[in-house]
Amino acid sequence: MDGGLTLEVDDLVVGYGDRPALRGLSLRVEAGEVLALTGPNGSGKTTLLKSVLGLVTPERGTIRVGGTDVGGLARRERARRIAWVPQSEAPMDNVPLLEYVLYGRHPHIGGFERENAYDAVRVRDALAAVDLTDRADAGILELSGGERQRALLARALAQDTPILLLDEPTSSLDIGHQLDLLDRIRALSRGEGRTVVTAMHDLNLAARYADRIAVLDHGRLVALGPPSAVLSPTLLRDVWGVTADLRHDARTGLPFLVPRLPPAIPPEAGSATARPGPIHVLGGGGAAVSTLQRLVDEGFRVTAGALNLLDSDSEAAQSLGVPFAAEMPFAPLSDEVRAENRRFMLAATAIVITPFAVGPSNLGNLEDVAGLGPGSPPVILFVQPPWTLRDFAAGRVTPIINDLLARGASPVQGVDELLALLRARTLRARDPPVADAIRSVG
Template sequence: MKHILNTRNLTIGYDKKDIVNNLSIEIPAGKITAIVGANGCGKSTILKTIARLLAPKQGQVLLDGKSIHSLSTKEVATQLAILPQNPVAPDGLTVSELVAYGRYPHQKAFSTHSKEDYKIIHWAIESTGLTAFENHPVDELSGGQRQRAWIALALAQKTPILLLDEPTTYLDMGHQLEVLKLIKKLNEQQQRTIVMVVHDLNHATRFADHLICIKNGELYTQGHPIDVLSDQMLKDVFQIEASILIEPKTGLPVCIPTECIGEKNR
């Protein structure tokens, strides 16, 4: 069953300052959605609110038509998993021990892991290509391997919806590609709905099926990458002029920045 996730007239803020205003978006079920926009526009704030880590000032996050804030914590944890920015594991924790935490939402009080839990833990580790490292401490892995371990933790929750907050932050180009290809593979093979905040616009256009573009806390546009990426969007949202090319191997648009409008107007 594919679950429907959307927001309705969402306003989010801290103290008296509103960060996101009147946001209504639809998340395509079974697809990869990337939230893009300039630094500070509210991307991570939106993702945290969808995950119920933040409460909105106004509006609702709806999961299958029900307000996500009306559901129990355990019920939410069995429907969606979130990987925050820069998660840190305790020193010495192994990959298998980390991934095991993903089974807690499915356990009864004071119960231990079942045979089914262990089966899912091993499946999540195998799905992320970490079988050879399952007994290795997480803090001894490479950056890309560590990020895969955290994704395995999220997979072990066995949720139909996966939320990722800038999953390639601080990774080099090779590890970025490694993680993004894994995300694409998980979506294609398991039909999971994946929503990720993406810093690199070219990564978003290549790996996402749907883009949600945010400007100053409001929806600027949304749709397929080839429809969203335009000269005007790049000027309005990112304050740049750029050449937009079609990458011959994928047939998807790529932007090459040529000038910063902010600097040009100084």
């Protein structure tokens, strides 16, 4: 194996009629890179792989490996350049694993030859690469699911090609075996410089293992680039119709997408003004994440109170599109930010205080609620866990909480209770605001 070769697909059209599988797709895979091919079901991933393999005949377009047009090559020559790990394989005889992997040498063995010592070496190397040397004599049907998938990979490795194509190689594996197999594939690419193209459904695994991600949709290439450039909530919504948040792995900095749960009540289709709210949420350090998420899902307009950037709550607010008063990371609340926070409070129909930890730097949040004059929005207060445990401001928190409760703030035990309260009042009196209704309950 002298390293990989480039794979160039140019203007590929596959299939007839008004719904062709590939519609003029062009793609260049660099030598030695791992490219993840993603896209919804039916987007053309498998068709692209099969076109490169020559299993389907394109209407138009060329496929080049290291500059050579493989369309004109005999099957055998093609099989020496491109190997395939299919998603699954038809059940077959209980061939010993070693023989099975030896089938990968087929394109290298002439019609009247038999396998030689070099073929045996390649087979043994392939088995070692997938850690199946000990199972060499086991029948293929006796292998476990994970071993069987590795055996498929070993056969493709024994084929000794610069290009390796994989069609969802991990789709039938548990998470442990998925990571293991992808680790191996990536190591093979790094170690031997093979060019790897793998179809994958899991974008987060793709981001983790691929140098670049190609996104297909309706037979076209809609995005191509490194994971950090390609993965975005917008892409997920446009291509898959999924709402998700983009996060970054704390250790590696790699992006990953977290799909949202579907809302319990679909947001009203009408204009923003038809939706109840705004509800202003105070939080910090992650205490408000679930509240923000649920309120948005339930169709409320939401704002959020002075939050430090990079804080979990501020990230949640950002990804949910919730406007909030933003302070610099780890900085105490400045006067400007507190003023902005107060403007949010006064515009709200209710103020929700989530059970965030309060220290000297963010005490301003609570002080500003307490300082609001008469006629201000009603306050709803989480009382679990107890505020005494969240007081990191030398005992100055508890008096403020008690004062708020004494002045009519509604105590709630958790998010469900909060929503029940808001929903009941909103349904009874959508306009004028919920304020009076809540106050009457309090």
